[in-house]
Each structure stands twice: as structure tokens, then as C-alpha cells.
Amino acid sequence: MHLATSLLLTDLYQLNMIEAYLRYGETKTAVFEFFVRKLPSRRGFLVAAGLEQALDFLEGMRFTDEELGWLERSGRFGSRFLDDLAKLRFTGDVHAMPEGSVFFANEPILRVTAPLPEAQLAETRLINILHYQSLIASKAARMVLAAPGKLLVDFGLRRAHGAESGLLLARASYIAGFAGTATVLAEREFGIPAYGTMAHSFIEVFANESAAFEAFAQAHPENLVLLIDTYNTEEAARKVVALAPRLKAQGIRIRGVRLDSGDLAVLSKIVRRILDDGGLKDTVIFASGGLDEDDLAAFAREGAPIDGFGLGTSLAVSSDAPALDCAYKLQEYAGKPRRKLSPGKETWPGRKQVWRRYDSDGIMAGDFLSLEDDRQGGRPLLELVMKGGKRVKGRPPLAEARARTQREMERLPPGLRTLSPDYAYPVAISRSLAELAEEAGRRIEAAQKPL
């Protein structure tokens, strides 16, 4: 599946504005940055994801003849503009934090430097791509924190918001440390391991549960996980014990059981005992059913003997915070910093860099937001990833982003390693940036005066 590439997947105002830009020759270099204004409540950090799809979009940015024909028939635009649109490609540069990076409010994770019409046309879909995967990687990271050492699998496709969301959520959660996904296409597209057990409908089709277990085991002896909550979980666990020797004689091992309803903390202990007493100490317990990271944390506190989890809805829609307050803002145009002064939405102008410092134990100690050329201590996080409309390197393997998240999460300050962080990670604004913001504000206000 290729992601949607139509450039009509944009807001009408982008086209209206670009027509005006072209008419007035406003095609000079613009700098836009994508950042999150404010973290959702109970969130101490975010994880950047979606960059590869963003770069794919920019590399492929063009209107098809069919789309141009439709725009013409819509009667909204002049033919000269449509000729310009036909030629439009993305020729700019992109700086970005690599996927899997931990980031904070006001820190750009992507910067576009390009002729204004190109940078403007990219806005809607770039936000759409970066927002969703960063949202999900950030949510998934919380689940990983809450369930150390557990196998986490994305079960979210059915309740995800549409097809693309369903596919990309597998990718974003894998970056954050999930073991895999139930979504077959995600294995094909991204090489993410696909996991699958069985549904209640399978059990219900057969005359009784034991018959269903046996039938499934013989049809699917590999990685055999039996769903045991369709009728009565305890009884089903005993049926699994009864069935095991018969299957063993045929060389089939029951790898695990899955619980999907009821009080999972209690049931998992009962089931663990039944399995252990029945000689199935190696059979793991897998749980699912409307779980979120708070449930995972509760299971850990209660010592529930659950080895892995399927996370569906809460992951797919980032249930506690289904959107990030993000923006793609013009920071510079024609060499001059630009700035919005709307109350509560003031932005930091100019081309920026984020610098990260670590303490002597390698734990993150604070970030600096500065102008790009104003070097600060620490490691710069934004790097050049696209030059003149082309990627500067090949496509990094997904495992690289996944390893980065793991590494960065190990270096998170302890105050951020909980589900309800009591600690705001320090992001300082460099003096030169603060001065530029003030100066740009003054200049803009002055320019507004002559009414």
C-alpha cells in the first residue's frame, strides 16, 4: 500500500494563498518549523516519528494531470496559476530530528527551507503525517515504560481512524518498543513482526471449546496461543491442561493462552496456577481487552503473572490525548524572522536548533533552544535530511529509530519515567533567540502602525 499522495489532500486556503503568492512574486525562501506547542496533561515527553513518510511525501510532491484538470474545471483558479502548479516540485531543504528522538514542547522536530509556495503547499499533509505517528509513538512509549520486560503487540487496526492510521500505528508503536503488530500489511510494508492468535468467533463456530482448541492447534501448531475467555476462563484453562498431553504426543506445544475480559489481574493468577499445576509452566499468559498504560502499570503493581499484552483502541487513538497541539509555523521569510503575535500563540522566530545536555551518568539534563548558528553545549538534535528536494542519505532501517527510542528512554530523567510525571524537563531559550523574538515583535508592531 502506498500512502495517499494526492496533493488535493490539502486545505483549500493553501491553493488560494499560493495563487496570491505567485501573483505578487512572493516566492522567496521561507522557513517553516513543525513543533508541539504544549504537551498533553500527564505527559512529560514525546517521541518523534513519521519523518520517512514526510520525506516520501516531499519527494513525490506533484499534481497529476487529472488533478490539474479537475482544479481547472472547478473554476476557482486562473490558467496561469494551474500552469505554475503543474511545474511545482519540492526543491527545498529539510532539517529534522531523526525518528525515535525524544522531544519536548516548542522544540522543532522538522524544519522546511524552501521557496514559499512549496513550503506552504506541503503544510497540511506534513502536519497530518508527523502529528499522527509522533502521537502514537509517544503513547506507545508510555505503555513500554509501564510494562517493563513485557511483550507488547499492536492490536489497534480495527479502531484506528481509517486505513492509513491503522497501518502507520504499527510502525510508530514498533519504533517506541513494541514487539510487533497484528496488522499483516505492516509486516509486508515495514518488516514489523506480525502476531496473531484467534477470535471468539472461532470458538463459537465449533460444538464446544475443547473441540475448537484442538482444531485450531492442529491447523496452526506454530506459536499456538489459545483464547480462553469465551465462556468461562477457569474452565477453559483446565481444558488447555487436559489437551496439552494429547497435543504434545503430536509434537504440538501450547505456547500461550489469551485472556480478553474479566478481572485480568485476578484471572491471570488463577490461570497461572492451573497451568503450572498442569505442568504447563512454559505456557505464557497474554492479555488484551481495552487496556491502556494505566492498566499495565496496575498489573505490574499487583504482580499479575501476564507475559504480554495486546493494545488496541487506547494505542490506536491515543485515548487520553487523541491529538497534539502542534503547528507548522513560518519562522523566517526572505531572510527576515517572522512571528505571530496572536494571544497565547506567540512563536519563537528564526531557524532553530535544539541542544541536549546529559549529566555524568548519561541522563538527560536539559535542552537549549537556540538560533541555528548559535552553538550551545551538548548535542544538536536537528540534522540535514533533505537537500534540494532529495534525501541526503538513504532510508535508514526502522530498527535504527527503534534503537534510538530505547536508548533515549534509558536516558530519561527518573521524573519522566512515570505515567504522571511531576517534573517538567528544562528547555531553556538562548539569549539570542529571546532577543530576536523581542526585536521581531517590535519590528512587526511598528510595521502595523501606519494605518
Place this chain on the structure above:
Amino acid sequence: MHLATSLLLTDLYQLNMIEAYLRYGETKTAVFEFFVRKLPSRRGFLVAAGLEQALDFLEGMRFTDEELGWLERSGRFGSRFLDDLAKLRFTGDVHAMPEGSVFFANEPILRVTAPLPEAQLAETRLINILHYQSLIASKAARMVLAAPGKLLVDFGLRRAHGAESGLLLARASYIAGFAGTATVLAEREFGIPAYGTMAHSFIEVFANESAAFEAFAQAHPENLVLLIDTYNTEEAARKVVALAPRLKAQGIRIRGVRLDSGDLAVLSKIVRRILDDGGLKDTVIFASGGLDEDDLAAFAREGAPIDGFGLGTSLAVSSDAPALDCAYKLQEYAGKPRRKLSPGKETWPGRKQVWRRYDSDGIMAGDFLSLEDDRQGGRPLLELVMKGGKRVKGRPPLAEARARTQREMERLPPGLRTLSPDYAYPVAISRSLAELAEEAGRRIEAAQKPL
């Protein structure tokens, strides 16, 4: 843009189960129903949407050679199964509530009657399609209720979860009564009117705000709406008044202004006065900026003179309830009712119909959930829409669904016409259905006994 059609966009367990079904000859007729188990809090009703895309999916259901080749190389499945998959098409029947119907918990909005493997394979994507559009139509309906007589426009694409979500949210909100969308592709795909104004970046590009307004007006004289909150809203409103006569001389009318930040209730009153005093009584005020239905209701209470609203994030992700607790459940197989007994997830077995009664004023008085052939009073809501894998009628115009929602919302009981309903609409269970559920439960429990 065609919606994603890959049959690999499914859960791995579906393929595992289907292989087992085929192996054991379990290919008899299965009946699955899609319904919502429980309404989100503060919701008194839902609006069905997504049926046309669901039917498109079923009509096009097939594996490509490429997909089959990949499945073979994955090593998970036998060649006999892959041959069966290659031949698999959807040959079943579908009953459904027409799009735009108001529905309640436990009421099926779609029923699939088909050979078990086909009905099972359809599950994941069918839920994915029906869930999202119903979610958004239901959210949008709240916004329509909260802002009677106002022009509502979908601004949600950028924060929607992926491309498909961005496109379909325009469709679902239009069904619920929105006037249009900012998403260009939605006009092309569905004929939904596209609306567009201008962004802050446009203002910031020009030397000052007045110059930006004038440039935009001359480039886009039609439906001219000027964004006035980039620097100082009141001053910008005065600039609009100052500019109006000059534009009028050129035959250009300022249709409206848009506010996107600040205290919109207060600002809209100030701006209204400035516009009125400046002779721009016909210039409308349009507002946007992180609004949801509670904001709309507050504006109505406060008498804010705002004529239209752009709804973005809260609509696109259904912010207060980003998912519905929905299911696609096996209700009958091989002529016998089926039923899950998992605690808290018991389902009503059998093929069902929903009957709706109205009082003498035409207001909805209560629904009956019954077995299909157990006729009750009132109007049956589920109708045959697909027979033997083909639509029984053509594709109804979108306007039909939109008119249906409007009609049904006019007939909602007053207790449901608020954002925090204090009234649970009565959905009664027919005696025959209750008896069947009990009987099926007993039969299933009995079958489990012989361990």
C-alpha cells in the same frame, strides 16, 4: 483517491482462523452484526455513517497476485489455502441502516450473512470503516445541535489520524449537517463544498497586515474572508473597515473576517461593533481555533455574534470520545444462534431487526430490538443493501444521507437534544430475543460440560 483496498490490511488471526475453517469445512453461512456496545459518556445517540465505503470494500474484496506471492513467501500458510484465498470473493448479503440514521447501543447498524471465511475476512476493515465515520458523524451532530443556524466547516485534515481519516471526516461531518470542508479532495471525491480563507503565514509574509489584506483581496475577490488575529484583532478589524471602500470601488466585497485566537465571545462582539460602525453590517464573522461543541454552546448562550465556525481537531479525532466501543460479532452459524458469555461482553444472538416508534408529534418514542422475523410496531431500520455480493440499488447521493440525519435529528426526544443528555432513550429487547439468548446460553454451557 481510492481508499485502501489491500486485504492484507487485516489482523493476522483472521488468516489463521480462515485456514483452519477451510481445513475443517467450516464454510457454512455465518451471520455477523456490527453494533456499539455502550455509548460514550455524555452521548445520548449516535449517527451511522460509512456504509458506502463498507460496501465498496466488500464488492472489491480480493487478494492480488502480488499479495498472494508475499503470503506464500512469508511461509506461514499452505499452498492449498493460498489457492483458496486466490478464489475468495465476497458473495454474501448485507443488511444495514441507511447512512445518516440515528442509532443506539446494542442496535446493529450492519449485518453480514455470508460463508464463514468471507464474513470473517471482512471483519477488521469493516469495523475500521464503519467505526470511524460513525464516530465522526456522531461528534459532528453534537456540533450541529450546539450551533443551530450556524455555518459549520470541517477544518480537521491536518490533525486527523492519517490521510484516509482526513478525507472521510469531511464526508461524515457533511452527513451530520456541516456546510462543507476545507479539504479540497473531499470536494472532488464526494462533491462536498470546499471552503478556504487564509493562514497567518500569508499575513506574515507581507510588510504589514493591511498590505496582506489588500493583496489577498485582489488575488481572491470571491468569497473573501480575511484572517484578523495575527497581531491585534481590534486593530485588524479597523484595517478591514478602512480597506472596504477601496475594495468596493474595484467591485470587491469583504464577505467575512475570521478570528482564530483570544476570547472569541468578547472579541466577536467588539469586532461586530467595529464592522457595523464601519458600514460592514453584511460582513460575517467566522471563528476557529481549537473549538469543540461545548465552546459552540457557550457562544450561543453568550450571544456571541459569530456566524460560522471552522471545527478542526475536536471534530477530526472526536476529542471527548476518540473511539466507540463497537464490535462485529458472530450471531449465528450454520443456522444456530451463537453467543459469547465473556463477563461484561455478552451479546444478543440471532439475526436482528430494529423497530422505531414515534409519538403523535413525530418524535422518537422508543426502539425495539427483535429477531428479524419477529415483527414489532414501528418502522424497521435495517434494510437489504447487498445481495450475493452486489449492491441491490445504486449508490445513493450523499445528500440523501445528509437529509436523513437532519430529519432524524428533528425527531430526537428533547432530552437527547443537549450536549449532556439526562435521558436514556428506551431500547427494549423483544421477548423472543431474550428467550433465544437464554436458550443459546444454556445450550452453549451444556456443550462445554463434557470435559
